Amino acid sequence: MTSREHSSWRSSLWKELPNVTHVWPQQDKQNDSRFRNLQQVSVKSCRKLKALFPVAIATNLKMLEQLEVHFCDELREIVEKDSGGGGETKKFVFLYLTRLRLYNLPQLAHFYDGMFTFECPELNILYPFNCNKFDLFQTPQGNSPPITRPPLFSNIKDISKVKTLSMKSKDTWVLKSWLQQSEDLELEYLRGLMLTFDDDCLLTSSAAGSLKHLEELYVYDCKSLKDIVQKEQDDETATEEIIFEQLKRISLQHLRSLECFYQGNAALKLPSLAQTALFLNNYPELEGKWVGSSEIPVEWSLSLQVRKCKHVEAIFDVKDTSAKHDDPVTFRLRTIVLKELPSMRHVWNNDPKASPFSFPFLEGVGVQECKRIKNLFPASVPRDYLRHLDVRKCGELEEIVAKDEAFPQDANNKEIDMLFPQLTFMVLWALPELRCICSGMQNLLDQSVVLTRLYVFSCPKLKAFAADIA
Template structure:
């Protein structure tokens, strides 16, 4: 099998779609001497990547070192083992830096205890949508107390591991002194943090001596000092809020993700963000808030938007109706992403201003009928990129009430995309003049009701315009180009 794919002396191999049960079997040691990157995907029958069991006595003489630095395995539904035999006296993977495993539902364990001792260079560990129960499997009999030390691990990401309960079944220390990103989501059986003032061994569910122990992944105080990117669920957030920790516990944190908030009282959340004085990016997903900034009404999130937050992302917020109901807390925001918020009807009040915003993305918000008012549009002097996708009820992007036509200038806008908006009629509802001095690309697709860009005057340089599958170069007269391409598209569909 190994010779068939011709990898000898190659540094990188991407292997896709095969019916083999084992990927590397014969001449394993010789083949991995030069291999630095391995990617395997969409092999429905694959059960073992490195078949160490069949190595003969000659191959097992002396310990060899693999040059493998990056291992990526994805969509391997029957994969049971990466290595099907322990390797300490045969093969070292001490050069491994990146391990990414996704959609391997039959894989229960990732590493052996002895292999972990080799992983001193490991920097990224990402596991998503797998059947993993423990990252490190038990060796031999009994569950001795162990220490796992990953001095260079900076990114630790675990998503949708429904069976995952613990890092290792026995008592252990887990130390990652360089950890910068900790993102755990959809791992309901895992206790992420120990909130004692000692170490993570304090949070244990102990059975018999040889039975698995439920232990928290990390001690909060030991892992928090260097973190720059952290995702928190509702339970851990309340523990942090109520704990008596040092004021600068999260002084290095710049990116904070909040997820699955369903019952947290308003006042607790107002106090919670005070624990993170230096965050610049805030993301919230799968939570039940109705309005974000700010409110004193029961049932609302009630955050007071910290003036240092430059990027805000909202995703899968089923009940979110409005992001702001105050127009004075958006001065420093540079990037806003709103994804899959089906109840959203407006970003904020008609007078809301985004004077620092450079990027705006709004997708899958089916109740939005317009994105902004003319008053808000005038404040977007720094906006460079605007994406609007899959908003089924949106009729116009800029809503303008009847009155004297004015000029609205998007001074910095370079890219504008409006795609899969079945109700969209035009960019603007009024006859205002729109000026786009920096626009380079306009993309319109899946907008069958759109017959023109605007009823007013359009001033712009020569740009690239992509309408449906046609690309044209046009200057100023967007309306003519859109109408022409729309007519051509309708004729083709007859």
């Protein structure tokens, strides 16, 4: 292939080439401009590849806009040092690079094995994931010897335009340190943040203010994390608010030590969370109730998913909250999914008084493998708009709705027996102790006039169906 043909390339994709050790031709010359017009490079599942670019090519990729490298098990560096490079500082300038994705590269240790500078002023997606040996940021050296191989960035200003950022533990620690030292510094373009972290807190309350434009927060596999936002000494008498003005999505998964979102006294506000979902997955140390004080802010979520939290006993703390709220706490939740919560006894605590919580938009509830729960709804929780109910493998569940003195009644004190006026879909699956939908109400099909799909399997004590279906 001629040099002119090479220079016409705009995009290069290399995928599932298990024996490839080099993508580009190996030459000793210091300057190779044959691929100068490349705009997109994607390399996936080239298991034996050890380096991506020769340095002579990398220094001439002036038009590069996107670089993605996935599942290359033996890749150790992005740019390979040439044999005659000596000790000079190489300059890598990517004026148009907007997207850098490095995914599942377990051996990737550095960008270039030598001194270099890296410029990408338009970068807006920086996404290294499962690249545990690769450092994004410059760690403060203190009295350590001078570095001979710098990380990708040495200053927070180098990522000032990044909109989506993924970081591992060490890089998260550096970023947190930068934010704490620069009170007037904001990552004003940052919209999405994904973190794997091994510390007891993610951000101090003051540093959180630097992320006020953040729209999505993903925190994953952080073994020691106890708080997302850590209170500071000033928080004890704080009158100011901690506001994530634009935060629309929170996903917290596999956080083994998480205790709460924020423990301080400053008001925590997430006014935009109404447009999104909150995922809570695998919190073995989280205890007690999640909603009722300020531990987990779900009031503004559209969807709540809670999974694998072995100590949680209730999700919504009706009992302890009723005395604290003169007006109902309105949740915008549309769906609730609860799975593998072995200690959970209640979704809503039973309370004979009116519930302080209002769920005017709730349409779907799914509960699975919550073996200690006895009933799903207390009578005080409205179910007027519920359309979808799916309950499976809850070994001690006896009834769906707990009947108590708060059960709704009409003007003549006659109990209103329409439990689910809008329910169209119901699954009751492998519930060995389920006796009824609600005590004293035997006619299931009268509980919803619009029920169109009903699935019942392995509920041997449930007798309400025989008369209905006959």
